[in-house]
Each structure stands twice: as C-alpha cells, then as structure tokens.
Amino acid sequence: MTAEDELTRPDKTAETAAALHPLLAQRWSPRVLDPAVTIDDRTFTALFEAARWAPSWGNTQPARFIAGRRGEGTFERIHRVLSRGNRGWAGNAAMLVIGVARKLNEDGEPMPYGEYGLGLAAENLVLQAEAEGLHGHQMAGFDAEAARAEFGVPDDFEPKVAIAVGALGDLADADDGLRDKELRPRSRKPLDEIVFTGSWSTSAF
Known part of the structure; x- marks a missing residue:
C-alpha cells in the first residue's frame, strides 16, 4: 500500500501478540463510508442470520433488531434518532440498525443477561459484515427513548x-x-x- 493509498483507505489491521483470524484483526469501526454501496437481499439476510445464531443465556435469545437500508423509510427514521455527531456521517451507511435487548421475560421478571445476549448478537452481525467486505460501526450515540417512541418498542x-x-x-x-x-x-x-491468574494483582502475561 502506498502512502497515498494509506491516506484514502487506511490499513487498520490490529497489532497483536498472537496471530488472529483476519475477521478479528481487520475489524474496525470506520465513519467514512461509501454512499454508493448498497446491501442486497442475500447479504441483509446473512447479517441477521449471524445475529440470530449468537449464543444466549439458556437460549433465551433476547436480541431484537430494527433495520433499514439506505433509501428506505426505516433508515431515515433511525437516522433521525442518532446523536448530531453520528448523523453527520451515518447517512452514507448502506444500512442502519437499532439493537434492542429484552429486559423482562414472559412472567415480567428481569431477563438475565439480556444486554449481554444483545452484545453477542451485535458482534456476530458485525463480524459477518466483515466477511461480506463491509464494516459495522456500533454507536451509543442515539436517543433510546426517541427510538422507542418512533418504532413502538x-x-x-x-x-x-x-x-x-x-x-x-x-x-x-x-x-x-x-x-x-x-x-x-x-x-x-x-x-x-486485563488478564489475571491466581489473584487480581497477578498478570497472566
């Protein structure tokens, strides 16, 4: 890769202590996205199949998703609930998604590990995106209550x-x-x- 290439499409491969699978080493969260790229039906399905097959506590499957591809009304509605900083670049995405975690079970009791299950499903989606030649950028910067109202969550x-x-x-x-x-x-x-053994003060490395 030339210096000019690096300034237009940077190599963000992680520097790691051991070799990782390329899907992990090359995964990153760009903000500069190509407004001409779209997601076809096969890829759209593959992304959410990956999310569907994530592990969850007791197979409770707490993850739900609201998704829209660029040009669809749902995309624009999700775009409106993003923070101002994220709205500035996310309009070029091929797809926008809101990840939703189930917090109560059928009996109205707290759902154990619901957020954890959503996190696993979201990471599956992002890694499948990498496999498809795409990138996923996960964001905390959105108005959750506005999303709830907008989509009737x-x-x-x-x-x-x-x-x-x-x-x-x-x-x-x-x-x-x-x-x-x-x-x-x-x-x-x-x-x-970040990795300990024996006691909290003893590193494993």
Missing part, C-alpha cells in the same frame, strides 16, 4: 445500540476532522493489564 424491551453498516469510503472525500479520526492508530490495553 414495548416496555419489556430496551433499545441499547445503533449500528451503521457499510463499505469503507474514500478519506479524500472527508473533512479534516473526520479524516483525522479515521487515521488515528488503533489501540487497546496490553494483555498484562
């Missing part, structure tokens, strides 16, 4: 995340602020700060 469910899915766009078309964010190096805490 029942009280026993909670909108928890918005997801933009699309293909990487050309950074040359982005403003300076957005371009700087996209070129910023990826980073994570080192393993010796």
Whole structure:
C-alpha cells in the first residue's frame, strides 16, 4: 500500500501478540463510508442470520433488531434518532440498525443477561459484515427513548445500540476532522493489564 493509498483507505489491521483470524484483526469501526454501496437481499439476510445464531443465556435469545437500508423509510427514521455527531456521517451507511435487548421475560421478571445476549448478537452481525467486505460501526450515540417512541418498542424491551453498516469510503472525500479520526492508530490495553491468574494483582502475561 502506498502512502497515498494509506491516506484514502487506511490499513487498520490490529497489532497483536498472537496471530488472529483476519475477521478479528481487520475489524474496525470506520465513519467514512461509501454512499454508493448498497446491501442486497442475500447479504441483509446473512447479517441477521449471524445475529440470530449468537449464543444466549439458556437460549433465551433476547436480541431484537430494527433495520433499514439506505433509501428506505426505516433508515431515515433511525437516522433521525442518532446523536448530531453520528448523523453527520451515518447517512452514507448502506444500512442502519437499532439493537434492542429484552429486559423482562414472559412472567415480567428481569431477563438475565439480556444486554449481554444483545452484545453477542451485535458482534456476530458485525463480524459477518466483515466477511461480506463491509464494516459495522456500533454507536451509543442515539436517543433510546426517541427510538422507542418512533418504532413502538414495548416496555419489556430496551433499545441499547445503533449500528451503521457499510463499505469503507474514500478519506479524500472527508473533512479534516473526520479524516483525522479515521487515521488515528488503533489501540487497546496490553494483555498484562486485563488478564489475571491466581489473584487480581497477578498478570497472566
């Protein structure tokens, strides 16, 4: 990749202590998306099949999704409930999604691990997007109560995340602020700060 290529379509492959599957090493959350790319019916189905087959506590399957592809009314309605900062770039996504977690079971009791189950399903969706040559950007920046009202989400469910899915766009078309964010190096805490053995103060690495 040339320096010019890096400024338009950066290589964001993770630097890891051990080799990872490319779907994991190359997964990242771009904001600069290609407004010409669309999601066909097969890919749309594959993304939500991946989410459907995520593990969940007791197979309770607490994850639900509201989804719209660009050009559809649902896409525009989801776009309206995003935070101002996310609305600025997410309109170029091929698809917008609201992830919803079931919080009460059929007896009105708290659903154990409902948010955890939604998180697993959302990550399955994002990894399937990578397999399809797309990217998923998960967002906390949206108005959950506005989403509830907009789509009639029942009280026993909670909108928890918005997801933009699309293909990487050309950074040359982005403003300076957005371009700087996209070129910023990826980073994570080192393993010796997050994995312990024997006691909390003893790193496994």
